[in-house]
Amino acid sequence: MGLSLAVEELGVPTVPVHTHVFNRLVKATALAGGVPTLRNRFVPQPVVGASIETLRGYIEGTDPVHQEPFMKGVIDALTQPLTDEDLKGASFDREIPALLEPDSEDNLQALFRQNRWTDMMPVVLPTEERVEAMLKGTSVPRDKVVGYMRPTVFREAWEFNVEKVAVNAVMAGAAPEHLPVILAMTSLGITARSSSTTSFAAISMVNGPIRKEIGMNDGIGAMGPYNHANTAIGRGFGLTCQNVQGGSVPDETYMGSVGNWLAYSACFPEAEERSPWEPFHVTEGYDKDQSTVSVFFGGWYTQSGYGPRETWENKFRRCLSALEQYVPPFIVMDPLVARGFEEMGFTKQKLKEWCAENSRLKARDYWDDMAIQTLVKPHAEAGVEPFATRLKADPDEEIQIFEPDEINIAVTGGETQANFKMFAGRFSRGTGGGAARRRSIAVIDEWR
Amino acid sequence: MAEKFAVHDPRGFPPKVVGKRLAPRLETLDGKVVYLVDCLFDNSENFMEQLRQWFAENMPKVITKTIKPRESWVEDPEMCHAIARDGDAAILGVGL
Numbered sequence: 001m002g003l004s005l006a007v008e009e010l011g012v013p014t015v016p017v018h019t020h021v022f023n024r025l026v027k028a029t030a031l032a033g034g035v036p037t038l039r040n041r042f043v044p045q046p047v048v049g050a051s052i053e054t055l056r057g058y059i060e061g062t063d064p065v066h067q068e069p070f071m072k073g074v075i076d077a078l079t080q081p082l083t084d085e086d087l088k089g090a091s092f093d094r095e096i097p098a099l100l101e102p103d104s105e106d107n108l109q110a111l112f113r114q115n116r117w118t119d120m121m122p123v124v125l126p127t128e129e130r131v132e133a134m135l136k137g138t139s140v141p142r143d144k145v146v147g148y149m150r151p152t153v154f155r156e157a158w159e160f161n162v163e164k165v166a167v168n169a170v171m172a173g174a175a176p177e178h179l180p181v182i183l184a185m186t187s188l189g190i191t192a193r194s195s196s197t198t199s200f201a202a203i204s205m206v207n208g209p210i211r212k213e214i215g216m217n218d219g220i221g222a223m224g225p226y227n228h229a230n231t232a233i234g235r236g237f238g239l240t241c242q243n244v245q246g247g248s249v250p251d252e253t254y255m256g257s258v259g260n261w262l263a264y265s266a267c268f269p270e271a272e273e274r275s276p277w278e279p280f281h282v283t284e285g286y287d288k289d290q291s292t293v294s295v296f297f298g299g300w301y302t303q304s305g306y307g308p309r310e311t312w313e314n315k316f317r318r319c320l321s322a323l324e325q326y327v328p329p330f331i332v333m334d335p336l337v338a339r340g341f342e343e344m345g346f347t348k349q350k351l352k353e354w355c356a357e358n359s360r361l362k363a364r365d366y367w368d369d370m371a372i373q374t375l376v377k378p379h380a381e382a383g384v385e386p387f388a389t390r391l392k393a394d395p396d397e398e399i400q401i402f403e404p405d406e407i408n409i410a411v412t413g414g415e416t417q418a419n420f421k422m423f424a425g426r427f428s429r430g431t432g433g434g435a436a437r438r439r440s441i442a443v444i445d446e447w448r
Numbered sequence: 449m450a451e452k453f454a455v456h457d458p459r460g461f462p463p464k465v466v467g468k469r470l471a472p473r474l475e476t477l478d479g480k481v482v483y484l485v486d487c488l489f490d491n492s493e494n495f496m497e498q499l500r501q502w503f504a505e506n507m508p509k510v511i512t513k514t515i516k517p518r519e520s521w522v523e524d525p526e527m528c529h530a531i532a533r534d535g536d537a538a539i540l541g542v543g544l
Contacts (some may be wrong), residue, residue, distance in 0.1 A: 002523060003485065004540050008471045010532035017495075017541030034467040047542045048490045055491070055498045071502065078482075078537045079474050089467025096459045104450035117458050126456040149460065153521050158460035167456040244460030373490040374520050382518065 001026065001040075002154050005033050015077040019045035020064040024251050025195075032156045037086045039077035043070060048370055099128070112171075116249045119238060119264060123171035134166040137176030138183060138447055142166070147187050149245035151195035151253045160186070160244035165236075168243055172236035177214045178229055181206060181293055182236045183447035190295045190438055192241040192263065193248035198371065199256035201299030203266045203330065203425050204237060205410055207281035208291030210444055211269035218271035220414030223332070223421075225265070234265030262299040268412050274335040275411035276342035283348065284429075284441055291444040296408070296425030298327040303422040308340045313358070319422055320359040320402075326371035328406035330425025331355070334413035337420045348409050356404040364395035405429075478509040480536035485527075488520040492542045499539065 004016040018026050020042045030038040042065040043058035050058075063070045103111070108125055112118050124130065135142055140162050148157035162183065169182050185204055192202040206216060217227035225231050242248035272279040272288075281292040303319040305312075323329055333341075341351055366372060367390075380387035386403065393399045408427050413419065430439035474480055482503070486496045496514055503510045515531065517524035531538050 001543060002521075003487070003517060003528065004538075005468065006523065006525070006528045007531050007538050007540075009468060010528060011471045012532050012535060012538055013471045013473050014538045014540060016543055017539060018543050022543075032462075032465055034465050035470060037470065039470070043495075043542065047492065047495055050491060052494055052498065055495045056502075058495075059498055059502050071506075074539060075477060075507075078477060078539075081473055082470055086470045089469055090465060091467040092465050094462045094465070096461060097457050099454050100457055102452040102454045104452060106450065108453060108455055112458075125453060126458065127453050128456070131456055156463055158462050160460035163456075164458065164460055167458045171458060239458070243458040246460065246462055370490045374488060378488050378516070378519050 001029050001033065001038070004038065005035060008035070008038075013078050014039075015074050016040050017074070018042055019047055021045045022255070023065050025253075025255065028252055029155060031090060034089050034091065036090050037083070041066065041070060041073045041077060116247060117239075117243055118171070119235070123239070124173050126167040126170040130170045131163065131166050134170050134174070134176050134179055135163065137166075137179035138162060140183070140447055146183060147189045149186070149189060149191055149241055151191060151193060151245055151248065155195070155253070156246070158244055158246045160240075164244050165240050168240035169232075169236040172232050172239050173228075174232040174236045175214075175228070178233050178236065180444050180447040181210065181214070181233050182240060184293045184442040184444040185233075185237045185295055186240050186244070187447070188295055188438060188440065188442050190297055190440065191245055192238045192295075193245065193254065194297075195248070195254050195256070197255045197257050198300065199258050199260045200297060201260040201262035201266060202237070202241075203262060203296045203299055203423055204234065205280065205294050205296070205412075206233075206267065206269040206291070206444070207272065207279050207294070208286075208444070209289060210291035211272075216269040218269045218274075218412045220416060222268045222271070222412040222414070223266075230267050230269070231265050234267030237267065238263055238265065260299050266299065270410050271335055271412045274415070276335075276339050277348045277409075277411070280408070280410045281441065286441075286443070292441050293444055294427060294441045296330045296423070296427050296440065298330070298424030298426050300324050300327055300424035301422075303329075305420055306418050307337060307420065308344060316355065317358050317360075320355060321361055323359070323422065324371070324424060325361060325366055325369055325401045326375065327424035327426050328402045328408075329355070329422040330427065331407065331409045331420060331422050333409070333411055333420040334415060334418055335411055336413075336415050336418035338411045340418065349404070351409060352404045352407045355407050356400060356402050359400060359402040359407075360398045361401050362395065363390060363393035363397050363399050366390060366399055366401055474537060477507065477537065479511070481511045481513060481534060483531045483535040483538040484512055484514045485531070485538055485540040486514060486516045487540055487543050488516060489542055495542050499541075
């Protein structure tokens with residue numbers, strides 16, 4: 001819709017066409033864009049995967065929102081004179097009060113739930129006293145702007161400050177010493193509540209001395225609900241994102257078709273002391289005495305296995321080829337697995353290179369994917385490598401689908417099983433285009 | 449009577465909305481250049497091709513041109529200015 005608004009501003013009438021399930025989102029986006037009467041038209045869902053005959057049927061059929069012939073609506077939208085409402089536009093401020101009207105605990109819990117300011121579980125009410133106590137966890141002024149957050153690239157970005165993060169940290173049940181981690185995470189501007197139809201989540205990992213200082217768990221159940229800091233930081237990140245960005249409401253600001261359980265809380269520390277390799281943040285160029293948090297955007301898939309056993313290469317190849325090819329893997333392994341690879345002579349970099357070299361699909365299978373078609377193919381057609389080479393491949397040719405720098409490896413776990421997981425987790429160094437524009441790692445110490 | 453609490457609003461700060469006007473509409477599409485903007489979403493290329501064929505068969509006096517932005521879901525001022533320079537109207541889709 002942003003393109004449509006830009007073209008209208010240049011004096012050319014437009015009709016943005018959407019599928020009908022996005023009616024509410026489209027209205028909200030047009031209102032926030034200052035053009036509530038933008039002349040959108042709708043065809044039935046889905047367009048993705050629809051045959052040529054079905055698409056032609058949509059064009060010759062009825063707009064399911066306006067209940068009129070689709071093409072009549074399109075032509076009218078371009079030719080019917082503007083009304084007084086069209087000419088007015090809409091300018092307005094949306095004031096967010098610092099404090100809500102005082103009420104009972106039960107009523108406030110109900111209000112927060114009704115307003116969808118929670119994850120549908122009870123929250124700790126952010127009273128003035130609790131927020132003041134939380135703010136003692138940082139020396140950064142409460143009114144300092146932390147950043148901007150939005151549910152997706154085409155929505156407006158909302159600003160938020162230290163106090164707003166503290167409010168949401170209270171709600172999540174976090175302690176003041178957890179606040180710098182949540183501030184650092186949110187400063188990246190990567191939302192844990194993406195509105196994407198594909199149901200993203202954000203997985204975060206803490207490195208450096210703060211892990212021990214605040215009692216995070218990198219042992220048994222590091223990725224489960226068994227530690228206050230791990231859980232509260234992950235939950236605090238999610239609640240902050242959904243509230244400071246202006247919501248994560250199904251059918252309005254959240255469109256994930258199947259949703260994602262990782263959105264409740266997904267934060268863990270790396271087991272640096274028990275890993276045979278250098279810590280993740282050191283690999284990324286930070287000092288081992290710095291504390292950092294990294295946000296891996298994805299959460300679409302999980303592959304799991306054991307090893308490295310005798311047939312580990314076959315297992316890894318099967319896992320890698322089974323991954324959804326748009327989001328690269330974040331491989332998290334128990335120290336037993338990492339040590340096994342280290343004993344076989346693998347450095348982290350060598351293992352990343354092996355994984356990239358062995359992440360292969362037939363070109364036909366690679367390109368037959370919604371996300372690849374929508375987000376990667378335009379780059380390939382524009383000549384951007386390595387996508388352009390992948391596009392030139394014969395459909396039956398096996399192509400490499402991930403690059404070594406896209407694959408990340410970390411170590412955590414309690415050594416009760418030599419278990420590894422591969423999660424969808426895009427990590428960006430802020431040097432690429434598209435989803436790779438933002439950095440995915442922040443220094444926590446700047447928020448202490 | 450239950451004790452009452454004053455609590456913080458957890459929401460961030462939305463930007464001010466600045467109203468914008470729609471562009472003037474055309475009296476007719478006959479003889480006009482209508483850009484069909486393929487927004488790059490999966491299968492929108494086929495949708496736009498069917499739309500082009502519909503115009504050719506049902507409103508042959510409309511001149512259609514197909515165009516694509518350089519990337520999905522990002523601003524493309526160059527494309528927008530090309531439409532404004534060479535076109536009279538635009539249909540954009542399919543944006544989900």
